[in-house]
Amino acid sequence: xxxxxxxxxxxxxxxxxxxxxxxxxxxxxxxxxxxxxxxxxxxxxxxxxxxxxxxxxxxxxxxxxxxxxxxxxxxxxxxxxxxxxxxxxxxxxxxxxxxxxxxxxxxxxxxxxxxxxxxxxxxxxxxxxxxxxxxxxxxxxxxxxxxxxxxxxxxxxxxxxxxxxxxxxxxxxxxxxxxxxxxxxxxxxxxxxxxxxxxxxxxxxxxxxxxxxxxxxxxxxxxxxxxxxxxxxxxxxxxxxxxxxxxxxxxxxxxxxxxxxxxxxxxxxxxxxxxxxxxxxxxxxxxxxxxxxxxxxxxxxxxxxxxxxxxxxxxxxxxxxxxxxxxxxxxxxxxxxxxxxxxxxxxxxxxxxxxxxxxxxxxxxxxxxxxxxxxxxxxxxxxxxxxxxxxxxxxxxxxxxxxxxxxxxxxxxxxxxxxxxxxxxxxxxxxxxxxxxxxxxxxxxxxxxxxxxxxxxxxxxxxx
Amino acid sequence: xxxxxxxxxxxxxxxxxxxxxxxxxxxxxxxxxxxxxxxxxxxxxxxxxxxxxxxxxxxxxxxxxxxxxxxxxxxxxxxxxxxxxxxxxxxxxxxxxxxxxxxxxxxxxxxxxxxxxxxxxxxxxxxxxxxxxxxxxxxxxxxxxxxxxxxxxxxxxxxxxxxxxxxxxxxxxxxxxxxxxxxxxxxxxxxxxxxxxxxxxxxxxxxxxxxxxxxxxxxxxxxxxxxxxxxxxxxxxxxxxxxxxxxxxxxxxxxxxxxxxxxxxxxxxxxxxxxxxxxxxxxxxxxxxxxxxxxxxxxxxxxxxxxxxxxxxx
Numbered sequence: 001x002x003x004x005x006x007x008x009x010x011x012x013x014x015x016x017x018x019x020x021x022x023x024x025x026x027x028x029x030x031x032x033x034x035x036x037x038x039x040x041x042x043x044x045x046x047x048x049x050x051x052x053x054x055x056x057x058x059x060x061x062x063x064x065x066x067x068x069x070x071x072x073x074x075x076x077x078x079x080x081x082x083x084x085x086x087x088x089x090x091x092x093x094x095x096x097x098x099x100x101x102x103x104x105x106x107x108x109x110x111x112x113x114x115x116x117x118x119x120x121x122x123x124x125x126x127x128x129x130x131x132x133x134x135x136x137x138x139x140x141x142x143x144x145x146x147x148x149x150x151x152x153x154x155x156x157x158x159x160x161x162x163x164x165x166x167x168x169x170x171x172x173x174x175x176x177x178x179x180x181x182x183x184x185x186x187x188x189x190x191x192x193x194x195x196x197x198x199x200x201x202x203x204x205x206x207x208x209x210x211x212x213x214x215x216x217x218x219x220x221x222x223x224x225x226x227x228x229x230x231x232x233x234x235x236x237x238x239x240x241x242x243x244x245x246x247x248x249x250x251x252x253x254x255x256x257x258x259x260x261x262x263x264x265x266x267x268x269x270x271x272x273x274x275x276x277x278x279x280x281x282x283x284x285x286x287x288x289x290x291x292x293x294x295x296x297x298x299x300x301x302x303x304x305x306x307x308x309x310x311x312x313x314x315x316x317x318x319x320x321x322x323x324x325x326x327x328x329x330x331x332x333x334x335x336x337x338x339x340x341x342x343x344x345x346x347x348x349x350x351x352x353x354x355x356x357x358x359x360x361x362x363x364x365x366x367x368x369x370x371x372x373x374x375x376x377x378x379x380x381x382x383x384x385x386x387x388x389x390x391x392x393x394x395x396x397x398x399x400x401x402x403x404x405x406x407x408x409x410x411x412x413x414x415x416x417x418x419x420x421x422x423x424x425x426x427x428x429x430x431x432x433x434x435x436x437x438x439x440x441x442x443x444x445x446x447x448x449x450x451x452x453x454x455x456x457x458x459x460x461x462x463x464x
Numbered sequence: 465x466x467x468x469x470x471x472x473x474x475x476x477x478x479x480x481x482x483x484x485x486x487x488x489x490x491x492x493x494x495x496x497x498x499x500x501x502x503x504x505x506x507x508x509x510x511x512x513x514x515x516x517x518x519x520x521x522x523x524x525x526x527x528x529x530x531x532x533x534x535x536x537x538x539x540x541x542x543x544x545x546x547x548x549x550x551x552x553x554x555x556x557x558x559x560x561x562x563x564x565x566x567x568x569x570x571x572x573x574x575x576x577x578x579x580x581x582x583x584x585x586x587x588x589x590x591x592x593x594x595x596x597x598x599x600x601x602x603x604x605x606x607x608x609x610x611x612x613x614x615x616x617x618x619x620x621x622x623x624x625x626x627x628x629x630x631x632x633x634x635x636x637x638x639x640x641x642x643x644x645x646x647x648x649x650x651x652x653x654x655x656x657x658x659x660x661x662x663x664x665x666x667x668x669x670x671x672x673x674x675x676x677x678x679x680x681x682x683x684x685x686x687x688x689x690x691x692x693x694x695x696x697x698x699x700x701x702x703x704x705x706x707x708x709x710x711x712x713x714x715x716x717x718x719x720x721x722x723x724x725x726x727x728x729x730x731x732x733x734x735x736x737x738x739x740x741x742x743x744x745x746x747x748x749x750x751x752x753x754x755x756x757x758x759x760x761x762x763x764x765x766x767x768x769x770x771x772x773x774x775x776x777x778x
Contacts, residue, residue: 018668020672022672023672026505026507029504029505030501030504030505033473033500033501033504033505034471034473034497034500034501035471035472035473037471037474038471038473038474040493041471041473041474041477041493041497044493044494044497044498045497045501048494048497048498048501048675048676048677049501049675049676051676052510052668052671052672052674052676053512053671053676053678054512054678057678267554268546268551268552268554271552271554271557271558272552275557275561275592278561
């Protein structure tokens with residue numbers, strides 16, 4: 001039973017439901033409380049213990065239905081009954097089948113070449129066969145199946161464990177004695193059906209335990225792929241990834257609280273603190289707690305030189321907009337425009353495309369853009385503002401706008417520059433990284449999601 | 465094999481369901497199972513769902529069913545342990561120091577030198593920080609309750625993350641540490657309900673310690689039963705129309721879709737107006753009971769005839 005549960009938990013994890021060890025222990029307790037008898041009850045109970053959000057619940061339902069087919073549940077129930085040693089009364093099957101079934105489930109590890117399988121087959125005891133099959137699957141650790149190519153191997157092992165050899169031997173003997181033995185023909189047919197059943201079981205398990213392996217692999221690769229090389233068709237996955245990332249970071253760092261120096265007196269803490277002074281209140285504690293939220297102004301270069309990356313930088317900006325309350329976003333190539341409202345009102349695909357079409361594809365003019373940025377935002381920039389600039393700092397040999405950026409830098413909490421170029425390329429050709437970089441607190445290469453994660457984590461932690 | 469005889473768990477769950485129904489709370493199978501499990505495993509329960517589907521009602525109904533006092537803690541931003549857990553009775557403590565000061569002379573009578581005096585002082589128990597001076601707030605009250613209690617921590621998503629972290633000890637072990645006194649354990653583990661409207665994501669640590677239930681809007685059969693128990697005066701035909709109208713409304717793009725509580729309000733309104741059938745006029749006049757935003761009311765104005773027609777045809 002414990003084995004079944006831990007397999008189920010494994011399947012759940014493969015389906016992206018986060019289950020902790022403590023929760024799986026609780027699941028065992030829950031099963032004890034509700035029993036196996038009623039499928040829907042078991043499902044509700046386990047869902048309440050193991051799946052803790054609406055998304056998780058949907059995935060849980062799906063996984064449960066695939067994992068516990070009705071037949072298997074019956075087997076489990078019978079196993080549990082056998083554990084309680086009262087199989088005699090509860091099982092409606094005839095005594096012989098019951099014995100054979102007990103042999104199957106109890107015979108873990110033993111070779112069981114006694115022809116029990118032949119008996120099960122010929123008697124048509126499906127429940128017994130099912131039980132034996134489940135036992136064999138457990139013995140060969142079918143839950144460890146990972147690859148499509150392992151199917152054949154696992155099928156053979158399960159059949160061997162079930163004692164297919166005895167069936168084969170008997171078949172041989174029968175055929176040798178008489179070529180057209182009706183018993184042999186029937187046995188052959190039964191064996192074929194059994195093989196089919198086992199194949200089905202293996203397929204089902206494979207689906208169960210490897211459901212998300214493909215997706216996960218893709219996500220992992222995407223995280224490391226340079227942004228410039230991510231293809232359009234991965235846009236959706238990427239968006240999901242970026243959003244997850246932004247959300248996690250924000251929930252980690254979003255809110256800091258500080259006790260203020262003035263406001264209303266916190267009587268409780270003040271008295272507590274001053275008891276040692278004989279209750280004379282002179283060391284005061286104030287009630288007001290300041291909640292700090294990072295304020296971010298993000299500027300994204302969407303010109304031709306960074307067109308490849310711009311889409312994803314915008315995607316990232318969009319996600320940040322979703323999770324941090326106070327973000328103003330701008331896009332520019334030769335002109336600069338605010339896209340905050342666009343991001344707030346439009347779905348992601350449309351917003352990113354519109355931003356690219358409206359502001360993108362021109363020749364970069366950092367001088368003009370930064371001056372415009374200064375005009376639009378300087379009033380809004382204060383000691384809590386982080387200014388985030390995404391771009392390659394290639395200004396087509398015109399004014400890089402470092403003076404405007406310096407004035408912004410003087411007022412802002414900090415200015416961060418993320419560039420898709422590796423450091424080796426900085427200051428080469430028309431790159432003005434040296435000048436512009438000197439007006440920033442930090443310049444970071446940001447070429448893949450991994451980089452992005454590191455940089456943003458940094459911002460969120462200290463952007464207060 | 466066991467279809468013939470009901471399992472003990474099923475019997476208990478059915479009993480809970482009937483008990484709820486008797487007190488006017490129509491519980492789905494999942495809800496009854498949840499309450500059963502919460503008691504069997506003695507785990508707290510986190511209930512999520514849109515506003516107005518009866519999350520808070522569930523705790524009240526459970527308190528009524530098990531005949532336990534309901535202790536309620538409403539969460540809000542800035543809630544701290546002084547309001548949730550305990551507070552010292554400062555006035556009394558100050559008085560106590562005054563009294564102590566007056567009596568000090570008597571106590572110290574005959575003491576030789578400073579060392580002796582201090583030694584005597586130490587002979588007294590530390591009465592300053594003890595349970596006498598403790599003013600219990602909801603959480604502590606729930607732990608102290610002699611017969612156990614139902615503790616409702618309402619709208620946990622409104623509180624701060626710090627408060628969530630502070631709850632963990634209570635939820636995991638039904639105990640609370642008070643620095644000056646030590647650990648306070650529950651005499652009887654209370655049945656704890658936490659509710660959340662999902663305005664923010666609840667932390668994993670908290671979720672791990674709770675059973676989790678998501679209550680969606682009820683389907684039309686369940687909603688009919690709820691209206692039937694809550695507003696029995698409403699005749700069956702109108703009830704059907706009303707529920708089907710509301711169900712239709714929930715499928716539309718609204719700022720705030722009507723919840724069960726609003727359906728109940730609407731049903732009561734219709735009873736007061738002695739209505740016996742839905743029509744466009746009636747719907748328009750009473751729509752503000754159901755929808756709480758002027759934008760929403762204007763948005764669906766054009767749809768009213770179609771919705772009413774399909775509801776009446778039902």
